[in-house]
Amino acid sequence: MSTVLQHPTHSPDPEATAFARKAYDRLAGRYDLLELPMEWLAFRRWRRRLWGRVKGPRVLEIGVGTGKNIPFYPAGVAVTAIDLSPRMLERARRRAARYPDRTIELLEMDAQTLHFPDNTFDEAAATFVFCSVPDPVLGLKEALRVTKPSGRLHLLEHMRVHPERIGRWMDRLDPLIYRLTGVHIARRTVDNVQRAGWVLEEVTDLAPGGLVRHIVARKPQP
Ligand SMILES: C[S@@+](CC[C@H](N)C(=O)[O-])C[C@H]1O[C@@H](n2cnc3c(N)ncnc32)[C@H](O)[C@@H]1O
Numbered sequence: 001m002s003t004v005l006q007h008p009t010h011s012p013d014p015e016a017t018a019f020a021r022k023a024y025d026r027l028a029g030r031y032d033l034l035e036l037p038m039e040w041l042a043f044r045r046w047r048r049r050l051w052g053r054v055k056g057p058r059v060l061e062i063g064v065g066t067g068k069n070i071p072f073y074p075a076g077v078a079v080t081a082i083d084l085s086p087r088m089l090e091r092a093r094r095r096a097a098r099y100p101d102r103t104i105e106l107l108e109m110d111a112q113t114l115h116f117p118d119n120t121f122d123e124a125a126a127t128f129v130f131c132s133v134p135d136p137v138l139g140l141k142e143a144l145r146v147t148k149p150s151g152r153l154h155l156l157e158h159m160r161v162h163p164e165r166i167g168r169w170m171d172r173l174d175p176l177i178y179r180l181t182g183v184h185i186a187r188r189t190v191d192n193v194q195r196a197g198w199v200l201e202e203v204t205d206l207a208p209g210g211l212v213r214h215i216v217a218r219k220p221q222p
Contacts, residue, residue: 003159012112012117016134021084023132023182024065028087031066039068047072047127050154050214060121061145062111063129067092080121082109088096111139123147127156130192131184140196144219153198153217160186161209193217 027034034073037042047069056077057186061069064081065088074077079102083089091092094105109115111133124143133139143153170186177185189212190203198217206212 010138012110012135012138013215017084017112020132020134020182024083024085025087028066028085028091029048031088032091035068039064039163042206043068043127045200046212046214048158050125050127050156052142053152053216054125054154055152056122058121060114060116060124060143062124062126062139063133064089064092064106065129067095067106069125069127070099070102070104073104075101078103078105078183080107080116082107082111082114084108086112096220103173112142114142114146114197117139118145118148119148120149121151123152123154125154128158130155130157130189131159131187134180136187136189136192137195140193140198144197147219148221149221151219152201152217153193153215155193155215155217156206156212157187157189157215158185158212159189159210162205163209166209189213190215 008093017110051069051074054074054077056074059077059079061079061081062081081092081104083092089106089108092106096106112135124147130136147153160170167186174184174186177183192199192201193215199220200215200217202216204214206214
C-alpha cells in the first residue's frame with residue numbers, strides 16, 4: 001500500500017463547507033423522523049441493494065449521517081465512516097453501539113480533504129451525500145485517491161432528471177433550495193463521478209426520470 005498522499009488539485013471552499021456542516025448539525029435531531037416515510041417506502045430497499053454489492057475487507061462510507069446504513073453493512077467488513085457534522089455523527093455513534101458485532105470506526109472528516117493515505121480502502125460507498133458536498137468532484141477525487149486500484153465506488157444519489165424540460169426547472173430552483181436546505185437538487189452526479197476519474201460500470205435509475213440512481217464505478221489501474 002502506498003503511503004504517499006496526493007493532495008487535491010484545489011482546496012475546498014471554507015464558507016460553503018461551514019454552511020453544509022451547520023445545515024446538518026441543525027437537522028440532526030429531526031433527520032431520522034423526516035426521512036421515515038421515504039425510508040419505509042424505498043430507501044431501505046435501495047440501501048439493501050447497494051450494500052449487497054459492497055465488498056471489503058476495508059470499506060469507506062462517506063457522509064454516514066445518523067448511521068442509517070449501519071444495519072445493512074455486510075458481515076465481515078470493517079467500515080470507516082466519516083461525516084462533516086458532529087451532531088449527525090453523535091447519532092451514528094448511538095446507532096453503531098447497537099451493532100457490537102460490526103467493526104465500525106466513526107470519524108469527523110470532510111469528504112473533500114480525506115485524512116487517509118492513498119489506496120487505503122478496498123471500496124467506498126455513499127448514500128445521498130454528493131448532493132450536499134460543496135465541491136462534489138473534489139470529494140469524488142478524494143474517494144478515488146483513497147480507494148485501491150480496481151476498487152469500486154457505490155453510490156445512491158438523487159440528481160438532475162433526464163427529461164430536459166424538468167431538468168431546466170431543477171436548475172432554476174437549485175440556488176433557492178440550496179440556500180434553504182444546503183442541498184443541491186440538480187447535480188449531474190454521473191458526470192461528476194466520471195470527471196473525478198472513476199470508470200462507470202453501472203448506472204441504474206431507481207426513481208422516475210433517474211431522479212435517484214444507483215451508480216457503481218471502478219478505479220482504473222494506474
Ligand atoms: C442527506 S445526509 C445522508 C446521510 C446518510 N448517508 C443517509 O443515507 O441517511 C448527507 C450527509 O452528508 C454529510 N456531508 C455533507 N457534506 C459533507 C462533506 N463535505 N464531508 C463529509 N460529509 C458531508 C452531511 O453532514 C450529512 O450527514
